[in-house]
Amino acid sequence: MARTFALVLLALAALASLAAFGLGSPAAPWLAAFGGATFPVALIALGAVRRGGLGGLWIPLGVLWILLAGGLAAILALPAGGPDVAGLPLATALMIFVLVPIPLLGLGLLYAFSFGRLGVREEDLDRVRRLRSGGS
Amino acid sequence: MPILDRPLIVVSTLVYFAVCLGLGVWALRRTRSAHDFWVARQGLGVVVTGLATMAAAFSGFVFLGGPGLTYRIGLSSLFINLSIGFTPTLLAWTLAKRLRLLAEVREVYTIPDAILARYGSRRASGAAAVAVLVGTIGYLGAQLLAMGTLLTAVLGLSLPAAVGLGLAVLLFYSVAGGMMAGVYTDVFQGSLMILAAVAVFACAMSAGGGFGQVVHSIAASPRFGRPFLEPLGSTPALTALGFFFVFGIGVLGQPHMLNKFYMIRDPRQLRWLPLVLGGSQALCLLIWLGIGLAVPALVAQGKLAPLARPDDAAPAFLLGFTPEPLAGLAVAAILAAIMSTADSFMNLGAAVLVRDLPRALGRRVDRELFWGRLATAGVAVAAAALALGYDDLIALLGTFAFGTFGAALAPALAVGLNWKRVTAAAATASIVTGTALNLLLEFLARQTFFPALPKPPLPPGALPTAVSLAASFVVLLGVTAWTGGRHSALPEDISAVMEA
Numbered sequence: 001m002a003r004t005f006a007l008v009l010l011a012l013a014a015l016a017s018l019a020a021f022g023l024g025s026p027a028a029p030w031l032a033a034f035g036g037a038t039f040p041v042a043l044i045a046l047g048a049v050r051r052g053g054l055g056g057l058w059i060p061l062g063v064l065w066i067l068l069a070g071g072l073a074a075i076l077a078l079p080a081g082g083p084d085v086a087g088l089p090l091a092t093a094l095m096i097f098v099l100v101p102i103p104l105l106g107l108g109l110l111y112a113f114s115f116g117r118l119g120v121r122e123e124d125l126d127r128v129r130r131l132r133s134g135g136s
Numbered sequence: 137m138p139i140l141d142r143p144l145i146v147v148s149t150l151v152y153f154a155v156c157l158g159l160g161v162w163a164l165r166r167t168r169s170a171h172d173f174w175v176a177r178q179g180l181g182v183v184v185t186g187l188a189t190m191a192a193a194f195s196g197f198v199f200l201g202g203p204g205l206t207y208r209i210g211l212s213s214l215f216i217n218l219s220i221g222f223t224p225t226l227l228a229w230t231l232a233k234r235l236r237l238l239a240e241v242r243e244v245y246t247i248p249d250a251i252l253a254r255y256g257s258r259r260a261s262g263a264a265a266v267a268v269l270v271g272t273i274g275y276l277g278a279q280l281l282a283m284g285t286l287l288t289a290v291l292g293l294s295l296p297a298a299v300g301l302g303l304a305v306l307l308f309y310s311v312a313g314g315m316m317a318g319v320y321t322d323v324f325q326g327s328l329m330i331l332a333a334v335a336v337f338a339c340a341m342s343a344g345g346g347f348g349q350v351v352h353s354i355a356a357s358p359r360f361g362r363p364f365l366e367p368l369g370s371t372p373a374l375t376a377l378g379f380f381f382v383f384g385i386g387v388l389g390q391p392h393m394l395n396k397f398y399m400i401r402d403p404r405q406l407r408w409l410p411l412v413l414g415g416s417q418a419l420c421l422l423i424w425l426g427i428g429l430a431v432p433a434l435v436a437q438g439k440l441a442p443l444a445r446p447d448d449a450a451p452a453f454l455l456g457f458t459p460e461p462l463a464g465l466a467v468a469a470i471l472a473a474i475m476s477t478a479d480s481f482m483n484l485g486a487a488v489l490v491r492d493l494p495r496a497l498g499r500r501v502d503r504e505l506f507w508g509r510l511a512t513a514g515v516a517v518a519a520a521a522l523a524l525g526y527d528d529l530i531a532l533l534g535t536f537a538f539g540t541f542g543a544a545l546a547p548a549l550a551v552g553l554n555w556k557r558v559t560a561a562a563a564t565a566s567i568v569t570g571t572a573l574n575l576l577l578e579f580l581a582r583q584t585f586f587p588a589l590p591k592p593p594l595p596p597g598a599l600p601t602a603v604s605l606a607a608s609f610v611v612l613l614g615v616t617a618w619t620g621g622r623h624s625a626l627p628e629d630i631s632a633v634m635e636a
Contacts, residue, residue, distance in 0.1 A: 011613050017381060017606035024595025029373035036380050040222045046554045047230035076373060081366035087351035091367045092211055095218055103221035108411040111225050115407040120233055124636035125403060128240045131629040
């Protein structure tokens with residue numbers, strides 16, 4: 001189920017991006033923003049699926065999508081980047097102080113702390129090593 | 137380019153070369169087999185792997201081209217880097233684990249090796265090898281040209297002599313020690329890059345009067361104005377979002393980054409990879425932001441003459457506003473950025489010639505270590521000769537090599553290593569589509585050799601690579617849907633890697 005959903009998201013993102021960059025239209029920037037926000041979420045979900053599920057990863061991935069989609073939407077929607085914040089247009093401040101550091105730290109810590117469940121488990125490593133010479 | 141022949145800068149350059157040569161000698165003693173030469177004996181820790189991946193990824197463009205691009209188009213240049221918020225974790229979840237576990241069960245040293253193991257298709261791996269070779273020539277040639285240009289400015293040599301000198305250092309440690317030398321010089325180079333980036337950022341903000349004064353000067357300037365600081369400014373939205381897409385997703389097809397994941401000693405150390413890789417990238421990018429903001433601010437404040445060429449931003453700042461020791465450190469770091477990328481591509485190009493293409497043709501090369509060393513030298517000398525003889529062509533190939541790798545390899549790897557239904561036919565179709573479409577569209581968009589050829593029929597501002605990357609994913613998914621019912625069962629070891 002989770003894998004299917006990830007693949008559907010991926011297909012939608014790919015088609016939206018191709019339409020945006022290949023065909024153009026007044027909606028092209030919004031399609032490109034949708035693709036830009038959805039691609040990483042879909043691919044991370046695809047990579048993290050284990051036995052058909054995501055083990056609670058839906059929430060942080062949902063937050064990531066909201067952050068990226070919201071940030072890109074703000075960039076597109078705010079006239080001239082919006083009002084000033086600390087000398088920078090609001091949308092630029094969002095780029096530098098929110099869209100880079102928050103996912104970088106949040107996802108990095110999430111990966112580290114969920115590694116035992118969703119990363120490389122001992123039983124996976126044992127199984128793979130038992131098969132080491134059999135498939136070469 | 138202004139001449140950088142200050143004594144401390146020259147000394148820094150020579151000391152940097154000496155350290156690289158020393159690491160080459162150290163690695164030579166430890167390189168005894170093809171396993172050592174291609175994947176550094178799979179003996180790396182996570183910090184070494186993370187730093188080496190960052191150093192291979194970040195070429196001289198981050199230190200020279202990035203600030204120049206910012207001077208030219210404003211802060212919309214940051215769309216190229218915006219994706220580093222998620223790319224380290226994206227790499228970890230989709231590829232790092234799979235590639236490292238694949239290396240547990242199979243003898244995989246290259247990305248075409250991974251394609252061959254996953255799909256059992258010499259056609260798919262051969263197509264991947266061709267894509268890697270084409271991208272490598274462009275990328276490597278462009279790095280050698282950049283290295284030669286910098287050394288010309290520092291040492292006052294002619295361009296061929298400068299390229300020759302830098303190439304000699306590269307050849308010594310890359311031929312002697314292969315990836316063993318490459319990775320540990322990458323660690324040295326990556327550390328230098330981070331140190332210089334942080335120090336130059338601090339200097340840049342100080343020179344401009346602090347962050348607040350810097351942005352105020354730019355906003356109030358008739359030459360730059362507030363649009364410089366806006367996320368889009370005068371850049372079309374499709375261009376900016378294209379940067380975000382290409383660099384955010386195309387990273388999944390960069391062989392010089394991905395093959396580092398084979399080399400980590402213990403797969404369990406991957407736990408910390410996103411934080412190490414992302415943290416080091418973020419620190420390095422401070423130089424892009426720092427000089428990118430400081431130079432226009434200094435021009436606006438009347439402390440620096442307006443630049444004749446945007447790419448002079450970094451040299452102008454280093455020469456005019458940093459203490460000479462820091463300028464020396466920064467020049468060494470720029471050389472480090474260039475050479476850390478170049479040495480990865482020398483190894484990759486040699487691997488294509490000695491491993492990937494022969495295996496795609498059903499053959500194996502004996503004495504792989506010997507031929508690997510010879511091929512490393514051959515690839516480097518050929519790329520240098522092309523770069524000096526056909527610099528326009530190499531510059532053209534170099535600018536879209538990243539996109540070629542991404543469009544060719546990202547779907548087959550990122551989706552194919554995480555979804556069993558992807559077939560060899562889908563992977564081959566995707567790789568060929570990505571490679572051919574990207575080369576065609578980029579060539580038509582940029583070439584000046586044949587004025588009668590039309591530009592590609594794309595929307596205004598759309599990046600050709602964005603089109604080819606998206607198309608490659610659509611082809612992979614579409615052909616899989618069409619042929620997926622006819623795929624054969626995967627070998628048990630590959631299944632285990634994909635189920636982990």
